Amino acid sequence: QVQLVESGGGLVQAGGSLRLSCAASGRTFVSNDMNWYRQVPGKEREFVASINWSGGRPYYTDSVKGRFAISRDNVKNTVYLQMNSLKPEDTAIYYCNHAAYWGQGTQVTVSS
Numbered sequence: 739q740v741q742l743v744e745s746g747g748g749l750v751q752a753g754g755s756l757r758l759s760c761a762a763s764g765r766t767f768v769s770n771d772m773n774w775y776r777q778v779p780g781k782e783r784e785f786v787a788s789i790n791w792s793g794g795r796p797y798y799t800d801s802v803k804g805r806f807a808i809s810r811d812n813v814k815n816t817v818y819l820q821m822n823s824l825k826p827e828d829t830a831i832y833y834c835n836h837a838a839y840w841g842q843g844t845q846v847t848v849s850s
Contacts, residue, residue: 740764740839747832747844750824754848758819760834760841770837771795772810772817776830776846783833787819802828824848 746758760772771790777783787798787808796808807820817834826848834841 740766740836742834742836742839742841744832744834744841744844747846749847749849752824752826752848752850754824755820755822756824756846758821758832758834758844758846760817760819762815762817762834762836766815766836772808773835774808774817774819775833775835776828777833777843778830786832789817821846826850 741763743761744758746756748756750756758774771788773788774786775783776786785799786802787796787806789796789808789810793810798806805821805823808817810817819832821828829846829848831843831845833843
């Protein structure tokens with residue numbers, strides 16, 4: 739079993755920044771990346787960013803490239819998503835994912 743707990747969401751004005759955290763506990767899998775997804779009510783969940791176990795190969799969806807940065811701290815078993823230059827269209831519930839496991843999500847709201 740793997741438990742994922744997100745935190746760090748909130749309300750921010752356009753152009754602002756937030757840092758999301760995802761604390762993992764239990765038996766994590768070295769071969770699986772850690773991922774961030776987001777979902778707007780009524781729409782499909784979409785991929786945002788991923789990172790492998792060693793912290794390399796960060797990968798981003800086009801709409802967040804240059805604004806978001808994913809990182810991980812394997813000592814703390816935590817993955818971060820630094821979000822800068824936020825836009826209203828970034829408003830969503832952000833979820834942490836590892837293999838078949840998902841966190842409960844954290845709400846990010848960007849006001850214009």
